[in-house]
Amino acid sequence: MFDWLRTLYESLRYNVDMDDVLSEEFVSLIGILTGDSASPDLWNAYYGDFRPPMDPDDIMLGKELVCTMEQADDTVLVSFSPAGLQRRLVYTEGYSGKKFIDINVPKTRIMVDGPVPSSVNAATFTLNGKPIQFTNEYTYVGVTFASGYRNIFARHYEKKASSARAIANTLFSVETFVGSLPPLQGKQLYNSRVDPHLTCACEVVLDVDMNLLLPLQKIQHTYLQRLIGLNPKAMRAFLFSETGILPLAYRRVILALKYLRYILSLPADHLAACAWQECLELFYIGKACWLGDLAIIPRRMPFKTPVFNPLEFSQDSVATLIDDVIIAAEAHVDNQIRNSSKGMLLVGRLHPGEEGSLTHKALALRQYLMVRIPEHRKALAALLLADHRLAEVRQRYNDTLGRRQPAIPRQWRLCRFCGREVEDTLHALFLC
Structure with a gap:
């Protein structure tokens, strides 16, 4: 041998x-x-x-x-x-x-x-004659389990947030050597290096506690803000409508549903299929389980909630549900832009398709982000995404000294030169 x-x-x-x-x-x-x-x-x-x-x-x-x-x-x-x-x-x-x-x-x-039995002490478990140390958390195959928390995956969220944050900061450190990171390459780096940490084990670690998900969402938001060149007050929907990246909460539930579709394709003697049958039994008697958590998440979606029927499952129905979640994510982003004065220039815009046809796409990497000169690209983004210094945005929050004050009604944010119309992007570029 x-x-x-x-x-x-x-x-x-x-x-x-x-x-x-x-x-x-x-x-x-x-x-x-x-x-x-x-x-x-x-x-x-x-x-x-x-x-x-x-x-x-x-x-x-x-x-x-x-x-x-x-x-x-x-x-x-x-x-x-x-x-x-x-x-x-x-x-x-x-x-x-x-x-x-x-x-x-x-x-x-x-x-x-769970609670440690009173009969268990430091010498209860031995291996090769030596006592084994106790721990309240352990990482196995990349997933951290923790006892003593309301959610056994609480520490997993924290560790993945720390890893994703460190990698995101490292990626932007290359700007010291190459200048501003182009959005196309930045998106590729995000998908290959940051997203795997933000979605790690999301197939089983379901987001029933949104407070645990918030740090991961903040990392996604901060990365996309820096990539486009926006400030932290920029509208969240712009981060996704301009890059084509799905909001993290939607992406994680889509991956969980794809895992469900995979489970349904397994033979009955596969361990994951056996666990699925146990999960169904728990769900039918009203006990907490993975399926029960998965049924909660679609009902929390803020716009055009997909129909999730946990009593009828098939690979085709789950595939349809995945499509519905994607549509809900796009509708959510579109709805936020449509209902905000910041998105006036983006409502109903058309995006060139693969064959040159123009169609409306809620999520896409926009062409103006391909401008090679960083200063020009960021200036275009600022004008289109209401991140400029014109009165229409500047008087929304602060006075000239940066102090907090009640928002000035939009119709009163007049042009500093003509004083007759609102000083917004279109007025400054084409009218005044």
């Missing part, structure tokens, strides 16, 4: 495939490159006989036993009782000794979901 592995890796050659162009073959001089499929497969084969015996305190999903989960060499043991979990640890200890696997006890943690 070892001779075969040595021959295999000595003979490995690599190519890079990019934009349908294949590089020449090369040899890795620094070990096995990321993406080598043999390494995890060999570990899976080695660890494949890890089969703890059935226990009275095991967790069952339908008819499927779920007493352990493995992600490569990261293993989770679960049980309904302290004694059951210790029996799992004893089996793991014996198995690792037979297979010459060294368990890192200092990195191993115990977490109790």
